[in-house]
Amino acid sequence: MAAQSLFQVLETSVQGMMVLDREHRIVWISEGYKRFLPALGFGDEREFVGRRVEEVVPNTLMAQVIETGQPILVDLLTNKAGSFLVSRLPLRNEAGEVIGALGMVLLDHPETTLRPLMQKFAELQQELIETRRQLAAEQVKSRRPKHTIASFIGSSPAALELKRQARRAALTDSTVLLLGETGTGKELLAHAIHAASARAAKPLVSINIAAVPDTLLEAEFFGVAPGAYTGAERKGREGKFKVADGGTLFLDEIGDMPLALQSKLLRVLQEQEFEPLGSNQVTAVDVRVVAATSRDLAAMVASGEFRADLYYRLNVLPLRVPPLRERMADLEALVETLLEDIARRSSMPHKPLSTDALEWLAAQSWPGNIRELRNVLEQASLMSEEAVLTASSFGSRCAAAGELARPALKTLMPPPTPAHAEAMLLRPLPEAIEALEREAIARALRQTAGNRLAAARLLQISRASLYERLARWPELGVAEGLVRNLDTV
Numbered sequence: 001m002a003a004q005s006l007f008q009v010l011e012t013s014v015q016g017m018m019v020l021d022r023e024h025r026i027v028w029i030s031e032g033y034k035r036f037l038p039a040l041g042f043g044d045e046r047e048f049v050g051r052r053v054e055e056v057v058p059n060t061l062m063a064q065v066i067e068t069g070q071p072i073l074v075d076l077l078t079n080k081a082g083s084f085l086v087s088r089l090p091l092r093n094e095a096g097e098v099i100g101a102l103g104m105v106l107l108d109h110p111e112t113t114l115r116p117l118m119q120k121f122a123e124l125q126q127e128l129i130e131t132r133r134q135l136a137a138e139q140v141k142s143r144r145p146k147h148t149i150a151s152f153i154g155s156s157p158a159a160l161e162l163k164r165q166a167r168r169a170a171l172t173d174s175t176v177l178l179l180g181e182t183g184t185g186k187e188l189l190a191h192a193i194h195a196a197s198a199r200a201a202k203p204l205v206s207i208n209i210a211a212v213p214d215t216l217l218e219a220e221f222f223g224v225a226p227g228a229y230t231g232a233e234r235k236g237r238e239g240k241f242k243v244a245d246g247g248t249l250f251l252d253e254i255g256d257m258p259l260a261l262q263s264k265l266l267r268v269l270q271e272q273e274f275e276p277l278g279s280n281q282v283t284a285v286d287v288r289v290v291a292a293t294s295r296d297l298a299a300m301v302a303s304g305e306f307r308a309d310l311y312y313r314l315n316v317l318p319l320r321v322p323p324l325r326e327r328m329a330d331l332e333a334l335v336e337t338l339l340e341d342i343a344r345r346s347s348m349p350h351k352p353l354s355t356d357a358l359e360w361l362a363a364q365s366w367p368g369n370i371r372e373l374r375n376v377l378e379q380a381s382l383m384s385e386e387a388v389l390t391a392s393s394f395g396s397r398c399a400a401a402g403e404l405a406r407p408a409l410k411t412l413m414p415p416p417t418p419a420h421a422e423a424m425l426l427r428p429l430p431e432a433i434e435a436l437e438r439e440a441i442a443r444a445l446r447q448t449a450g451n452r453l454a455a456a457r458l459l460q461i462s463r464a465s466l467y468e469r470l471a472r473w474p475e476l477g478v479a480e481g482l483v484r485n486l487d488t489v
Contacts, residue, residue, distance in 0.1 A: 154330030180321030183371030202247030255295035
């Protein structure tokens with residue numbers, strides 16, 4: 001009786017009610033609900049009752065309540081009959097089993113009755129849409145290409161041919177493989193190809209495979225599903241392929257990719273789909289891949305270090321980036337561009353290059369290519385006090401090109417004489433090391449005219465480390481009046 005009385009109270013308190021059985025069929029509707037039938041396209045109750053609710057009430061979630069057993073206490077339902085504020089409750093038997101559901105229309109046309117609340121909801125929804133749009137735009141902006149094909153400096157035949165090939169590659173969505181020695185400008189070219197492509201407005205995502213531990217690479221590439229492993233983020237994390245969706249993914253140092261992951265990368269390149277770590281859900285993406293390496297991939301395939309099928313998939317549009325020694329005609333233009341950039345970044349006056357300095361640079365082999373050239377120019381610009389860089393600016397302050405792998409102390413100090421070497425062997429090791437440090441610092445201070453910042457750069461130590469040693473050996477700071485305190489430099 002109590003249940004029947006409660007049911008009658010509900011029927012008189014709401015705009016309409018319906019009851020469903022376990023199979024989603026409508027078994028009863030209230031008198032109030034009958035007035036909605038014409039708007040739903042039914043002229044009589046008999047046409048409506050007995051049908052599955054999904055067939056007759058568009059956008060209803062009554063079936064979900066029956067299947068999950070979870071109520072939906074307040075919801076907004078909109079269909080061809082209008083907008084309604086509704087409530088949905090599961091019905092259970094004495095054993096607690098779901099045997100159907102009760103649906104109630106609390107208010108019809110809530111856009112009028114609940115106008116202030118609806119207006120606030122609409123405003124919040126609009127703010128959310130706008131925030132999402134701004135966030136997406138900011139993410140794309142932060143991943144815009146930094147270089148164009150014009151940024152690749154040079155008018156030599158080798159440079160012009162490479163730029164021609166890059167423009168053609170930008171017109172397609174095929175995978176590009178950039179081959180070349182370290183420091184030749186492969187990353188710049190990857191940015192340039194993306195900027196010239198139809199994907200330029202979409203993200204350019206870069207990942208240096210050599211810089212990521214092997215155990216984290218799969219998560220970096222494909223992302224992590226929520227709770228995939230202990231310590232994983234509760235909401236999961238998108239991988240680089242998902243972030244780059246619609247744009248370009250630049251895989252630097254592809255030759256360092258572990259064999260175990262190469263097969264998974266091959267599948268993404270072929271199928272344009274992947275499964276995040278810890279998930280069975282397949283995610284489809286639209287990503288153009290540009291890969292780069294300074295290693296000989298063909299030789300690695302022959303030795304079994306790189307999968308042949310992945311190599312063929314990557315080597316669709318191979319572009320060889322020539323080393324600096326093969327395009328020395330571009331040296332002057334490169335030097336001028338680099339010196340301007342160095343001056344801008346260091347906030348120092350631009351220092352032009354004399355003819356003999358350019359000849360000295362042209363005589364070097366540059367095994368580190370443009371990266372090494374920039375290093376030498378920056379070192380000379382910061383440590384030279386002349387307004388124009390001459391050959392002596394490089395000869396006295398920079399290691400000779402091709403010998404940069406040697407320790408800095410070898411560059412600073414001449415080979416020891418036999419007598420000196422013998423004396424060093426006869427001294428305790430701590431004393432010998434201390435003597436070497438003192439001599440190296442003294443020479444660096446003399447070569448830089450007492451400029452402590454420049455001396456620290458030359459010795460490849462921090463300025464704090466240099467000050468610590470000068471405090472230990474104060475005579476170095478005043479010897480021959482060469483050292484000037486340049487704390488403000």
